[in-house]
Amino acid sequence: MKQLLPIACAAGDAIMAIYRRGSAEVRHKVDASPVTEADLAAHRVLATHLPYLLSGCPVVSEEDSSSLVYRRNAERFWLIDPLDGTKEFIARNGEFTVNIALIEEGRCTLGVVYAPAIDALYWGGAGLGAFRCMGGQTDAIKVEAAIAGRACRVVASKSHLNEATQVLIDRMGVVSLVQAGSSLKFCRVAEGEADIYPRLAPTCEWDTAAAQAVLEGAGGVVVDLQGVPLQYGKPDVLNPSFIATRDTSLIPS
Structure with a gap:
């Protein structure tokens, strides 16, 4: 995880370099969903660095159709959405993320979610706990118990x-x-x-x-x-x- 979190942040930095510029080229995929140069910039960061973390563990990315074959042919693979919330990125509301998950035998065993515009970094997995880093402060997080009378x-x-x-x-x-x-x-x-x-x-x-x-x-x-x-x-x-x-x-x- 110490190696994985900086990779997520580096992908976020690539996105923010384009976000701060104030404009980004927008294209549309076959399914009409938008894709920007920021999606591709973040993809390049993740696709370059993730393969070195786990030997023989392929990277499956939304932005690389040729990688989809590994979803069915590998028991373990990285599954990434380099820029989740492209519509939010285009709308410039800051609520977009970098998503990195490790899939093992059909289960997501750990994940990292980084929202670079608000500098919020989340990570965790079943049996690993969950954590959030904001403003340089890291805290364990957990779901909240029910409170009587609250909607x-x-x-x-x-x-x-x-x-x-x-x-x-x-x-x-x-x-x-x-x-x-x-x-x-x-x-x-x-x-x-x-x-x-x-x-x-x-x-x-x-x-x-x-x-x-x-x-x-x-x-x-x-x-x-x-x-x-x-x-x-x-x-x-x-x-x-x-x-x-x-x-x-x-x-x-």
């Missing part, structure tokens, strides 16, 4: 709150909404600032793996609508609908 704090996506997700939120009764972008939505639950994050809209494995590891390290869970933890290296890179929460009892039946 359930639901994380809502700034860019992807669709009708199906809204219907599920409505079934929870009285709630208070917590806004966040990118994988910071998971981190809000992990650090005790929210209780649940439902996502009934498409995501890919690289969108969730790193932050799932952080949340699991903090005592939370990320499960599909059947209550099964999200798995990685599946035949399809798309995730099922899922709910990230401090406690599965909060999920409406």
Whole structure:
């Protein structure tokens, strides 16, 4: 981890160099999702340095379609989203992240989430605990216990709150909404600032793996609508609908 965190920060530095410039070239992929030169700059940093950490451990990146073959052919691989929240980057709201996860036999065993614009660094994994470094101060984080009488704090996506997700939120009764972008939505639950994050809209494995590891390290869970933890290296890179929460009892039946 001492070697991994500086790599995440270096990718964040590459993003911020372009962010501070005030403009970035934006293109669109085949699926119409945006990609910027900052996505590619961060990808180059991660793809260059991660292979040296674990011998024979390939890097699977959203920004390298040729790397996707390793999702199915390697028991262990790095899974990265060099810039998660490209729409947030373009909107210049600061809520974008670098996501790095280690996948072993279908599970995200550790993850790093770095939000360079707000200098917030998160890392952890199941059995490893979870941690946050902000302003040079590092603290252990964990999900918050229930407080009687407090409305359930639901994380809502700034860019992807669709009708199906809204219907599920409505079934929870009285709630208070917590806004966040990118994988910071998971981190809000992990650090005790929210209780649940439902996502009934498409995501890919690289969108969730790193932050799932952080949340699991903090005592939370990320499960599909059947209550099964999200798995990685599946035949399809798309995730099922899922709910990230401090406690599965909060999920409406």
